[in-house]
Amino acid sequence: MAMTVCKLRRVELAGVLLACILLIGLCAPARAISISSDLSASALRVTDTLTLRIVAEWAGSEGLYHFRTPRPVANPHLRLSGQRVGGSSQLDDGAFQSMKSWTFSFVCVEAGTTLVVPPTVIYTNTETDLADSVAGYPMPLTVGSAPPPPFDYKQAGLYLLAFLVVVVVGYLIGRLVVRRQRARRLAAAQRSPEEIAADLLADLEEQKREDRSAQFYTDLEKIILGLWEARLGEGLAGKTPEEAVRVLEQNGVSAEEIEHLQAVLTECHNVRFGGGQVDIQTMDKSLQTVGNWLKPGAGSPGI
Amino acid sequence: MHPEIEAIQDRVQTESEFCRKLIDEIGKVIVGQTYLVERLLIGLLADGHLLLEGVPGLAKTLAVSTLAAALQAGFRRLQFTPDLLPADIIGTVIYNAGDGTFSTKKGPIFSNIILADEINRAPAKVQSALLEAMQERQVTISDTTHLLPVPFLVLATQNPIEQEGTYPLPEAQVDRFMLKLVVDYPSKVEERKIMDRMTVGKTPTVKAVVNPEDILRARKVVTEIYIDDKVKDYIVDIVFASRNPEAYGLDIKDLISYGASPRASIYLNLAAKAHAFLRGRGFVTPEDVKSIGLDVLRHRILVSYEAEAEEITSDEIVRRIFDQVEVP
Numbered sequence: 001m002a003m004t005v006c007k008l009r010r011v012e013l014a015g016v017l018l019a020c021i022l023l024i025g026l027c028a029p030a031r032a033i034s035i036s037s038d039l040s041a042s043a044l045r046v047t048d049t050l051t052l053r054i055v056a057e058w059a060g061s062e063g064l065y066h067f068r069t070p071r072p073v074a075n076p077h078l079r080l081s082g083q084r085v086g087g088s089s090q091l092d093d094g095a096f097q098s099m100k101s102w103t104f105s106f107v108c109v110e111a112g113t114t115l116v117v118p119p120t121v122i123y124t125n126t127e128t129d130l131a132d133s134v135a136g137y138p139m140p141l142t143v144g145s146a147p148p149p150p151f152d153y154k155q156a157g158l159y160l161l162a163f164l165v166v167v168v169v170g171y172l173i174g175r176l177v178v179r180r181q182r183a184r185r186l187a188a189a190q191r192s193p194e195e196i197a198a199d200l201l202a203d204l205e206e207q208k209r210e211d212r213s214a215q216f217y218t219d220l221e222k223i224i225l226g227l228w229e230a231r232l233g234e235g236l237a238g239k240t241p242e243e244a245v246r247v248l249e250q251n252g253v254s255a256e257e258i259e260h261l262q263a264v265l266t267e268c269h270n271v272r273f274g275g276g277q278v279d280i281q282t283m284d285k286s287l288q289t290v291g292n293w294l295k296p297g298a299g300s301p302g303i
Numbered sequence: 304m305h306p307e308i309e310a311i312q313d314r315v316q317t318e319s320e321f322c323r324k325l326i327d328e329i330g331k332v333i334v335g336q337t338y339l340v341e342r343l344l345i346g347l348l349a350d351g352h353l354l355l356e357g358v359p360g361l362a363k364t365l366a367v368s369t370l371a372a373a374l375q376a377g378f379r380r381l382q383f384t385p386d387l388l389p390a391d392i393i394g395t396v397i398y399n400a401g402d403g404t405f406s407t408k409k410g411p412i413f414s415n416i417i418l419a420d421e422i423n424r425a426p427a428k429v430q431s432a433l434l435e436a437m438q439e440r441q442v443t444i445s446d447t448t449h450l451l452p453v454p455f456l457v458l459a460t461q462n463p464i465e466q467e468g469t470y471p472l473p474e475a476q477v478d479r480f481m482l483k484l485v486v487d488y489p490s491k492v493e494e495r496k497i498m499d500r501m502t503v504g505k506t507p508t509v510k511a512v513v514n515p516e517d518i519l520r521a522r523k524v525v526t527e528i529y530i531d532d533k534v535k536d537y538i539v540d541i542v543f544a545s546r547n548p549e550a551y552g553l554d555i556k557d558l559i560s561y562g563a564s565p566r567a568s569i570y571l572n573l574a575a576k577a578h579a580f581l582r583g584r585g586f587v588t589p590e591d592v593k594s595i596g597l598d599v600l601r602h603r604i605l606v607s608y609e610a611e612a613e614e615i616t617s618d619e620i621v622r623r624i625f626d627q628v629e630v631p
Contacts (some may be wrong), residue, residue, distance in 0.1 A: 238630045240590035254455045272631075274312075274586040275305040 003243055033058040033065060037118035044145040050106040054118055054136065057099040062089035066116060066126055070102055070119035077114045077143050078106035108143045116141045169246040193230035194294045197223050201291055208283045214272050221268040224261065224290065241265035260293060309531045312585030318524045319580055324512045328373040332507050334368050334500060335493035340580060342484050343370050347518060347523050349577040351481025351570060352437050354422075354472075354511060354602065359462060361486045362497075367418045367458045374518070375511040376415035377452065381433075383425035385470075389432035398444040407444050412436055415452050417517060419459035433457070454518050473563075474493050474605060481570045482595070483602035485618070486588070495557040506590045521580065528576040529586040533631035537589055538571045539598060544624045545604050553627050555620055558610035563603040572600045587631045599613040 033056055040051035052072070058065060072080055082105040089098040118136030125131075188196070197210075200223045208216050225236040225244065232251050236244050241262055248258050267286060271278055322344055323423035329340050339355075343366065346353040349554040355363045355440030364380075381392060411417070419433060431618070435456050441450050453571050459480070461472075477483070489497060500507065546562030575591040582591070597618060604617045 081457070192623055240588070240593050240630065242590055268592070269588045270586075273534060273588045275308050275531060277305070 002277070009252065016288065021220050022259060032060075032121065033134075035121050035134045036134070036157040037139075039116055039139050039141065042140060043142045045144040046108050046111055049081065050109050050116075050141070052116060052118060054102045054121060055099060056101070056121060056123070057097070058095055059068075059095060061096045062087060062100075063099045063126060063244050064098065065100075066124045067100055068122040070121050072104050073117040074104075075114055075116060077108060077110045077112055077141070078116070080108045081105045081107045087199075108192070111143050111145045113142050120132060170196075176273065193227050197227040198291065198294050199256060200226075201294070203286055205287055208287075211277070213277045213283070217268040217271040217286075220290065221265060221272075222287060224264050224268075226263065227294075241269065308585050309435055310585075311524070311527055311529060312583075314524050315528065315580055315585045316583050318517075318521045318584055320520070321513045321517045322581055325370075325373050328509045329369050329439055329514050331509055332369045334496040335489045336362060336366060336486070338368075339363075339366050339484060339486055342482055344581060345368070345574055345577040345595065346482060347454065348521055348580055349481060349570075349573040350522055351573065352459070354477065354480040354483045355458060355460045355486055356462075356483065357460075357486030358488075358548060361488065363460045363486055364418060364420060365418070367460075369509055371416040371418070372509045373512055374416070375514040376454065378416045378418070379411040379414040380418040380420060381411055382420050382421050382431070382593075383429065384572050385424060387425045387429045389429055393432055394444050397405060405445075407447065407449075408489075409444070409449065410442075410457075412442060413449070413451060414416075414456055415456065415519070417455075417457045419457055421462060422459040423471055424460045424469055427473070430472060430476060433459075434470065434472075434479055438479055451481055454515055454522075476600045478564055480573060480602065482598040485601070503504045525573075528579050528584075530576065531586065532570060534575070534587050534589060534592060535572070535627070537598055537631050538568055538575070538592055540628050541547060541571065541592070541600075541624060543566045544628050545600065547619075548624070550575055551624075551627055553620045553623060558607055558609045558613075558620055559604060559616055561605040563600050563605065565599055565604045571596065574599055579593065593625055593630070596625055600624075 010157065018021075035054065035056045037054045038051065041048075041051075044050055054070060056065070056067065069085070072083075084103040085101070086103070087098070087100040089096055091097075115136045117137035120135045121134050122131065122133040201220075202217065204219050204223065207219070222237075225239070228244070228248065229236045232253075234247055234251065236247060239247065244265065245258055245262055247262060264286075306394065317356060326340060333340060339362075342353065345351075347370075351623075355367075358364055368378065368380065380388075390410065392410045392412050394408050394413070396405045397408050398405055422430060422433070440455055442447050443449070462469075488494075540551070541564075542563045544553060545559065545567075548559065549553045571592060572587075574595040575587045578591040578595050579587045584591075600621045601617045603619055606615065606617050606620065610616075610620070
């Protein structure tokens with residue numbers, strides 16, 4: 001119960017204070033100068049421009065009042081982009097009527113709802129040397145998000161053009177590569193197995209080294225078996241000499257050719273598995289023998 | 304070729320001279336069957352026992368007896384029957400009533416070459432007695448251990464189609480045979496020769512052209528034959544592919560119950576060396592391994608029920624392994 005009484009007393013006290021303030025306001029003398037302020041809009045979007053205009057009007061000559069330049073109140077949603085001062089005085093029925101205006105331009109920089117507080121206008125009556133100030137009323141302002149950027153047809157056109165150029169260039173390069181590969185395949189297909197084997201033998205000749213005898217004869221065996229694979233169209237890789245010979249026999253290869261193949265493979269195996277290391281001259285001889293055998297119309301020299 | 308291997312090669316060529324004589328002598332009786340005769344020699348050279356399988360009438364027994372006849376070595380033939388006892392093979396101790404003493408009567412196993420004919424007709428205890436002697440190279444009769452003669456080679460035959468009244472050899476005992484040979488029918492030309500040779504009323508005979516010392520010397524050279532690391536790795540790959548086929552890209556795991564044992568690696572190595580010896584080479588090539596591989600592995604890879612249901616034999620599995628594993 002004590003708490004309720006206490007609250008009621010506080011409410012009553014606040015009401016009395018408010019009434020006093022209103023009474024003082026009503027009793028104040030009317031000003032000889034009229035100051036107004038207005039905003040160009042109450043709802044904008046980020047990047048839009050807002051104008052705050054403050055106008056002071058009075059009866060009398062222009063020099064009757066001296067104004068201190070008002071300073072805009074900082075607002076996080078707005079950025080000052082310019083300000084302009086204007087003023088005029090005219091004679092009407094033998095009496096001067098003057099006005100002075102301050103225009104502030106802002107750019108909306110942040111979305112949200114805010115109150116725009118006009119700057120306080122401070123002035124001095126030059127005849128009486130009395131100074132006074134007038135504070136404006138805060139005005140609500142809603143700043144919306146930035147509008148989507150306008151579609152840039154020119155830039156889009158450039159992008160499209162660049163894309164088309166890339167596509168066309170890619171297509172042309174791809175076509176060129178495919179053509180070259182086809183040409184290579186055709187060239188390879190047109191080459192006889194003997195020509196291919198001869199090329200491989202030439203490559204092998206460059207790699208011959210005494211300490212690589214086993215590898216040399218492994219490669220030589222591969223070349224020979226590859227040649228016969230191409231000739232017969234039947235896989236021989238991984239076959240032992242006896243198995244390879246059997247395949248050749250089944251394909252009706254002449255006894256002379258079979259004998260030669262057997263001799264080459266035996267030579268290769270002797271080095272590869274006989275823990276052998278042969279000299280360069282022996283390798284040369286093997287290459288020469290196989291090379292002669294590849295020549296068209298050559299007989300079977302054997303190794 | 305490396306000088307040391309060249310020296311081995313020279314010795315191989317010298318010591319393998321008798322093989323030609325032996326093959327020629329056997330050829331007087333046996334028509335064709337090159338595969339069989341060659342494998343018999345490999346068994347002889349690599350000191351490994353052989354199991355021969357084939358339908359009746361393919362000269363299995365004749366080939367073995369002819370080989371024995373061509374060697375100046377003892378030969379005994381044991382016909383395995385369901386009522387055979389271990390003592391009938393290894394021997395026993397007998398009581399001499401005259402002087403009241405016991406004396407050992409050695410069984411027919413005490414010979415250089417034993418032909419165990421139709422080994423799967425005898426019960427397990429007899430098979431076991433023979434197989435133990437094969438492994439240990441000695442026999443214990445009563446309290447005394449007797450060493451078997453050298454060379455000692457068991458050539459066992461079994462008949463694949465006569466399932467009635469047979470006792471299949473357990474896997475562990477089959478594993479003791481170095482090679483299992485499957486003897487096939489002769490070709491048409493060979494069949495004609497056989498017919499001509501065996502119908503003239505006079506059975507061809509062979510004379511002993513090789514003595515046991517030649518065999519022992521040859522065996523020593525066989526063990527010295529060079530086998531390159533690449534070939535050794537190849538052998539190990541083959542054996543491992545039978546145990547872990549997936550690692551070698553083979554889709555046969557479901558077909559194999561058990562892969563080959565380490566004996567397979569040992570016998571592949573030895574048999575490949577003996578094969579190289581027969582070819583007059585002082586070193587082993589993958590071809591030697593491939594040639595002998597099927598005979599070494601076919602009885603060491605146990606096929607699963609799935610394989611049996613699909614009628615896939617161990618021969619087929621071994622062929623797939625050899626086709627897949629990369630030759631060095």
